[in-house]
Amino acid sequence: MPNDMQTSGIRDHRLAPGDYAENFSDLHPPMDDHEALVAADRCYFCHDAPCMEACPTTIDIPLFIREISTGMATAAAKTIFAQNIMGGMCARVCPTETLCEEVCVRETAEHEPVQIGRLQRYATDALMAKGEHPFSRAADTGKKVAVVGAGPAGMSAAHRLAMHGHSVTVFDARSKAGGLNEYGIAAYKSPDNFAQAEVDWLLKIGGIEVKHDSPIGGDMTLDSLKREYDAVFLAIGLRGVNALRTEGEDLENVRDAVDFIAELRQAKDLSSIPVGRNVIVIGGGMTAVDAAVQSKLLGAEHVTMVYRRGKERMSASEFEQELATSKGVQIIYGAAPLRVIGDKAVEAVEFAYTREENGALVTTGETFTLPADQVFKAIGQTLEGAPAGLEIEGGKIKVTGSGRTSDPKVWAGGDCATGGDDLTVTAVAEGRDAAEDINTKLGG
């Protein structure tokens, strides 16, 4: 008998073949020309626009929307890319509801912001579809810069450095570039292999060499890079995953959500990904939501997200929470795992209800147990494998100004560095700004 949603255990092929494509299709489908013109007409072209201020990369949003409204999506795209070379991915994954769209004056006026994210996608898609790269490289400066990590921060820095004429080598631990864009984001936010297409398009600037399967720490150390290159930009992300530190955590089928998400993103056939009938995701961030929603989309019958604090403290946005519940995920707030129960593999998780007292989280004494054949841990990532010798603060590489570390030849940005939220768009901004600072330092 074929598997379905009620089949116990961890099973693949729970759904009909056609369901997978539908479930994992574009979360925010692209706008056609008509939709874009209508949406663009709503922009008031605000003075010193709040949306622009709210964008970590400070894209001139009123200008690009005006360019769309006059039929020049390609001009709009250039306005976007000038500030944010990964404007295509950001248009797909940015939590616009807590950034540009949250402060849109039409949100104030009508509780319905201009659809900035989708308009940005319309514009960037238009230019990228032409296969053209809108920037050209300055004359070769003879300077060499090493970038460690090919995620949003690293690729953004590499592009900006290459544009200024420096020769850039990007080292990445994995076999593909893109970082979290490629491995860490829900599939329905970046369908059709967009992350790789974006990297390929970005590299058209020239002057960038990407070395895969090249983690820092082995033969290649920060010292060796500093010797060989004029400057080093570290964008190594957060590769460590926090443990639950509860009894039973080592049972089978208890795993890190990030691994599940990466596996799903790299899968050629989504129906081949096994998922539990009763799935529990522990955590309250975007990773938890991505794991929970995708478990449901793969055909899990019951998916429960359990977060130890209240709804208002959850780092996943309101929009993400509603997305999860709309897909059938149940969210339990204010409960912490006490123990993972099972013989060899997980069978259930016991939780204790919590409340906050004077800022501290305490258990109420009441407990409950949820059946589970699969548990995903998504309670945060940590800096792992940071080169020795750099000052660390709050578990991240300490930076000041535009990504300057305690070492004058080393810059850092993205999730591995202090400052800013752990968002793609923030990483892009940090990479860009560090690149500008490096360029200045190198006499650009």
Added chain:
Amino acid sequence: MADLTSTFVGIKSPNPFWLASAPPTDKEYNVRRAFEAGWGGVVWKTLGEDGPPVVNVNGPRYGAIFGPDRRLIGLNNIELITDRPLQQNLREIKAVKRDYPDRAVVVSLMVPCEEHAWKAILPVVEETGADGIELNFGCPHGMAERGMGSAVGQVPEYIEMVTRWCKQNTRMPVIVKLTPNITDIRKPAEAARRGGADAVSLINTINSITSVDLDNFAPEPTIDGWGAHGGYCGPAVKPIALNMVAEIARNPETADLPISGIGGVTTWRDAAEFMALGAGNVQVCTAAMTYGFKVVQEMISGLSEYMDEKGIASTAEIVGRAVPNVKDWQDLNLNYITKAKIDQDLCIKCGRCFAACEDTSHQAITMSDDRVFEVQNNECVACNLCVNVCPVEGCISMEALAPGEIDERTGETVSGEYGNWTTHPNNPGGTMCNVMPEE
């Protein structure tokens, strides 16, 4: 519900909303639909003299400009007068008038500028039972090149002559439709009056090129790579039309000449505005062409509600009520001082008032770090630009200073007395024409 019945040059209709002579009134089929929808009357699309009908282009006849959300705000056309046989039109007019005796049916006419041509067509139109005729001295394209339409309307002597011919040869009321493509609208109106016209109607369309095809470098609408100017109409022309109507209404020579107001009437409000400036009724075209005949239902209900709210018993009470308030600039009260005021509760913080004032006006609006926009009364000249660019209706208003208050910009106390340019000390001739305008 208020009484909307209208009598214009003796022609009765259940409401003052007529369809103008244009494509919507070219055929019996359309006119019947219009009457079923509730229109008070129609001016049948212009008939020409008997014989082979005119021909139209077979490429686009219309061009347009758009506001946000592709809302049509200006329409241009290069269509000519009716291209259907005269006899067919006459048969249809007769049938429609027979079936809708309570509606106004006026027939627009355009024949060569020769008396025999007019003498020939007037009796056959009269025979249909039509309520009146409208002389098309306005069409700016095509027919004007043949010495008709605006070619007549631009020469007051011709207007007077043809009007006189018509008055001498028909018992039907004669409405003269004026072209706006002239420098002083009062001259053709005066000529019509001298010729004995019962009324004027205005405006006809304005010479225009709506846009240029930047791939082919051809004006729009483009016919096989070329374009010719057409007639412009729709909401965009309303301000021009309102002014021309007012000019005729307040001109002593024509003050008692009935006016049928035309030009961008889209809502009941537009209609009421035309009527307040002296129009006895209004004619509509673009709104119907954009939204269909049903728009008249909003005009009827809106005008009715307005009249009920204001206690206005008949449409005639609206006509001309704003005319006494239309003055020359020199009559305006220079001692009336207002200041912009921003309602902070309504403000959505777009900053357009700031950009407009700071970049293009008087630097009278400040912006704080947290986007609070405030008017500086010591700089505000009350230009109203902030009100005009604000996207929220009612958010910025102009508030008058009371007598005794000090205008922070000039430091002077508001006198409360009327004072205009003619009496202003800066006027070199001021003391010589110290005259109050007539009330």
